[in-house]
Amino acid sequence: MACQHGSGRLAGFRIDGYNLKLEENGGFVGDRVRSRAFAAVLDGLRRSACDAGPDPLGSVASDDRPALDKILEQEGTAAARLIGQAVERYATEFAEVVRRFLATREWAGIEAVAVGGGLRGSRLGERAIRRAEALLEAGGHPVRVRPIQVDPDEAALLGAVHLRPADVPGHEAILAVDIGGGNVRAGVVRPGRGGSRAAEVLLREHWRHRHERVDRDEMVTRLTTMLASLVHRARHEGLSVAPFVGIGCPGAIRADGAITCGTQNLPGNWQEAGFNLPARVAASLSSIDDDEVRVILHNDAVLQGLGEASRMCGYVRWGVLTIGTGLGNATFTSLTSVSLSEEPSGERPLAHAGSA
Structure with a gap:
């Protein structure tokens, strides 16, 4: 099969859709969890903490993830508890965003979601992603939500x-x-x-x-x-x-x-x-x-998503969310898991949004 730009069909995979934009209050739902969103949550908690005393994080910037990861390891300290609160709030937002995607026609039947992007590369990001999975399951959405395994x-x-x-x-x-x-x-x-x-x-x-x-x-x-x-x-x-x-x-x-x-x-x-x-x-x-x-x-x-495809071979339909300056997304069907009677012939048109 000849490969073309933006193809909906690659060897072993069908790309069912990507670039889905869920609008909300003049913006997009995904903006609630983009890279800068965690820092904004943490900034809000720091301001509240400062009303009662000194900032537990001192001079550490809210977007300095390596430094925040080290503080998070200091369990029991006021600084670690503050970051933990930020992780919980961000995870709650992330779970809601995933739920909103799962409610769409394009994401119906998704069994697993791989999460990539910059935040995934931090310990606090990985903790937030796994916590979001637990919140989704508790809310009646038993979907696997895990950080991508590769760098x-x-x-x-x-x-x-x-x-x-x-x-x-x-x-x-x-x-x-x-x-x-x-x-x-x-x-x-x-x-x-x-x-x-x-x-x-x-x-x-x-x-x-x-x-x-x-x-x-x-x-x-x-x-x-x-x-x-x-x-x-x-x-x-x-x-x-x-x-x-x-x-x-x-x-x-x-x-x-x-x-x-x-x-x-x-x-x-x-x-x-x-x-x-x-x-x-x-x-x-x-x-x-x-x-x-x-x-x-x-x-x-x-x-x-394709970079994580070998680890998704146990699922028929799966998706990817990439946390960056926005929230990238795509959904896939593993054709090796689909019977010939279920797989339509020819190139399947992609279901991606036409607005940014």
């Missing part, structure tokens, strides 16, 4: 191996990109080999663009520079890289590679008529070892 910085890069077209020449590794509202990650990824070896990120580059004054075209230029650097590094280490790049990007992706919505957290207009990210990247890289480079673009939450 959150690598999940989408690992998922990109599923985008590689069958007719791309065989090599040891591929190039992969994960574009987010605050970061761009790129890597050289070695695909897995069935059950004998899992996919692995061999080389990686990371650029935090959130606090830099860059526009869209500068981001694309920096991205292609990162990829060229990775190709050079791979050659130096004797790695054979395929002439292929798999890219994950926020938003709804058309078959021609255009992005129709969902890029509000990226600088500049990524939905501008005539702008085509995969074409730009392919033109900039031109070729790898004299082979023309092919680029396939898909939604970033889809790729994060």
Whole structure:
């Protein structure tokens, strides 16, 4: 099967939908649990604590997750109790957001939810996610909600191996990109080999663009520079890289590679008529070892979910939520778990929202 941008069908999986936007009070339900939401909850608790005495966290910033994780280990202290309260409040919000997704037609029948993104990479984030699962079960929604098991910085890069077209020449590794509202990650990824070896990120580059004054075209230029650097590094280490790049990007992706919505957290207009990210990247890289480079673009939450796919083989329908500058989401059906009589023929149209 020929792979196209934003495809709804990949080997072994059907992508039932992604980029679902649940509106609420002029915003979106997912905004209640995006990356900055936990810090906002903790800030509120700190202000209340300061009314009765000194701030238990002192000079520690509410978004300094490594420092907060260390304090959380100091059980019994006022600071640890305060962070625990924030975790409980955030978990309650997260459980409600998951419940709202499960109530939609697109998420009906979801058995498990993998949670990725930056917050998952912290101990307090993992505790909040697992607490949300317990709250959902207590409320009559027995769905598995767990942090993704791979490094959150690598999940989408690992998922990109599923985008590689069958007719791309065989090599040891591929190039992969994960574009987010605050970061761009790129890597050289070695695909897995069935059950004998899992996919692995061999080389990686990371650029935090959130606090830099860059526009869209500068981001694309920096991205292609990162990829060229990775190709050079791979050659130096004797790695054979395929002439292929798999890219994950926020938003709804058309078959021609255009992005129709969902890029509000990226600088500049990524939905501008005539702008085509995969074409730009392919033109900039031109070729790898004299082979023309092919680029396939898909939604970033889809790729994060695919990066966790091998651990979801026990479920027929499952979803992913990625906590970042927004809340990315996607739902999947594992075709290996579906009988031929249940699986419709042909490409299934994706159910993703058309508004951002």
